Amino acid sequence: MTALPTISASAIGVAPIRYVDRTLDNGLRAILVPDPRVPSVAINVAYRVGGKDDPLGRSGFAHLFEHLMFKGTSRTVAETMDRLTEDVGGYNNAFTSEDITNYYEVVPSNHLERLLWAEADRLASLTVNEANFATERDVVIGEYDQRILAEPYGMLDELVNREAYAVHPYRRGVIGSPAELNAASLDDVVAFHATYYRPDNALLIVAGDLDVDQTLRWIECWFGPIPTPSAPIPRVRVVEPAQTLERTYEYRAANVPLPAAEEAYHIPAASHPDAAALDVLESVLGAGRSSRLYTALVYQKQVATSAYAAADLREQPGLFGARVTCARGVELATARAALTEELERVCSDPPGENELARVRTQIASSLVRSRQTNTGVALELVRATTERGDPEVANGDLARYLAVTGDDVLRVARTYLRSENRTSIEYLPASTSAGQAQ
């Protein structure tokens, strides 16, 4: 085989994202990124409310609420967002994470003001009645049935959160439980909107073909008059105590094609100085076919059909997960032993220069690719601002990744990949014989 030269990722020069950052008198923060190449704009409105902020006994509420934001307002009918986007060649959607609820639209740039109007309208005057509340609750419970119960391994993420966190509300996940969703009332909806959907809890990002001054005037015109309540916004202050003993949990379900396991380790928040090294650790272990886990478990030992790692960095301390799915006929204990071996190896055998060069190139390539689209730029700024408090950190990310050394990776691996910091979930078929057949 012909050796490939090592690419120096430091040779990749990425221009910083240039943006205008304004906060209106009512507290709404607006960030604009002009780029005139293509007559299209991406609009994101992120509210700092996610799964962790669900009211007590109302898990899944932030996500249910996301659905209700599409049901119309006092001035519009349901599906207005679809008509304003799809009918002019754009699209729209939303997602809820542990930390935020993010609504986004992509439209031709001559439609920007219409979407600013519509986003301001649903922030200011959402109306929900019993009928569409009940309908959307059923839709979300249907989503739970389909995504969590019916999909193979659908419960795994829920279990990881639930078992790894003892007290922090991250333990409840995002989708919530059908029982708590059914307990929710229309009053809860009204209270939730009043508590979190307010200008000073919103971040508006517009990227693409826009005129900065004109766009700021539009934002002032449509969002500016929305009042800010005087009550403070409730924030999660719970601190998860350091884990001192390994936790294990065994789960059995129908529709588990092959046994699987996840090992999750507590890691600090996205704003922590170790975050970049943890992202590099993720790539060393788990990104692509050249990663250590794929090479050892899937390719060489053939004990797994898939093996990967992910640093799930959040606004508050998150989790580093390593996941393995057995190869057919392989015992879960065998696959887990191979996984453990690789996780232990990275604590003594840090990546060398070639391995680091590969990982840096991969990270830099994916960062550069996502910068190509307005929606990629907008989402990057949403995450930087909501998870790490400052859009400018996005412009330092490439340099931070390039500065990560083998010793840094070794240090974070030794710091966080410790057995007493670990929660293991074994995910098995309901009857042992079924999964192990053949």
Add this chain to the structure above:
Amino acid sequence: MNEMSAIPAAGPPRDAILPAPVERVLDNGLRVIAFSQRNLPLIAAQLIVGCGGAAEHEDEAGLSGLVAALLTQGTAQRSATELAAASDALGARLLAASGYDASIVSVSATTPAFPHAFALLDEVVRRPAFAPHEVDRVRTKSISDLALTYANPSAVARAVAHRVAYAGAPYGHPLSGTAATLETLTRERVAWFHERFYRPDDAVLVIGGDLSVDEAFALTDRVLGSWRAPAMPIGDRPHGAVPPPRTQAVIVDKPDAGRTALVAGRLAIERRSPDYYAATVATAVLSGYSGRLNQEIRVKRGLSYGAGASLTARRQRGTFFATTLVDHARAADAIGVVLATIRSLADAPATDDDLVTRKATVTGGFHRAIETVDGITGAVGEHVLYDVPIDEMQDYAHRIQAVDAESVRAFAARGLIPDAFIVLVGDASKFASEIARTHEDVRVIPFERLDLGSPSLTPAADLG
């Protein structure tokens, strides 16, 4: 209640700023089209080889796809795994696929990695290994993938409609082959197709992104300049007679299908046709949530979750399909509504005002596609492949905007409405007799007898 009148009006549409591609021909006959766009450190290239599925013989359907799939599964220097690892390490994307008119190999990577990634493209295009075990593996996978297609009534209906439109013409056989044709494909035939058709004198390289056009030409010459055409002549482009459009109904009886898949279709236009923009807008009037088909089928009548239309324009005439999926018992009603909705393009033509949003769906999609260097490369490649002047790409949105109500009506009246055929795949007992009342020429084919490898849709022996 509804005060949407409060919503501000849209402004006038704005223009894209597209790079200007420049063309040069290398000594070996390779056309190179380069553009420079330096906003990000990324470069993309796409090699378009001017032969694909249409160059296959009927009996070897799926050959061009098998060749393309095998290019990235190992070369003289590297195994499939080593190739994947090499591409991975460069942060590159290396892909190969075939269509009816062309086979396309593309690569993209960041600026410092690109020369090495481009060398990988050269390696897979010029020195593929076609290792016997990889040929077997990819062929077996292709055959098992077909099972998925055959299990999906909508996919079967589109495949049947394609065959009905073209019968035995070069586009007629399925691009992904049939189990019977794939079984016969050997490593030798794969190597033959590759040697004959992957050649610089019938290929175009589109390259662009974070480099100057001179750098692009120099790099291409350095890497692909030594590529030589084989001695055997390429021969004429496949150009078999396409049957004239004819009203007919083809029913595939599949009682175990969950619902009936419907297609109303017709042979449409070449990509180079002056009607291309009117045809695209006419299709957009029918498509999407607010398009006429979905309004009539879903919103007004609740016959289906959705309905839409698609236009495929090729080197020779492509196809127009209107599709939906309905309960078996409603299939006859639904196909009537679909045909009436297509006819409405002439009976109740869209106004210029109606067209504003429908045209926006077309230009919006185009503009999103060209946000990335891969997207621009693909758009340039499509124009080059079909001999459409590149200037038309620069002017694409204006040409769509310029389509007026009368040109949509006139095109639909002559190019979409007359002589349409219909295809229904579902439980024929629930609708075949009703279809026979509206159509003179009706064929019912039991699903077990369906043979997409045959121009007549049934095994040749059936004709006797």
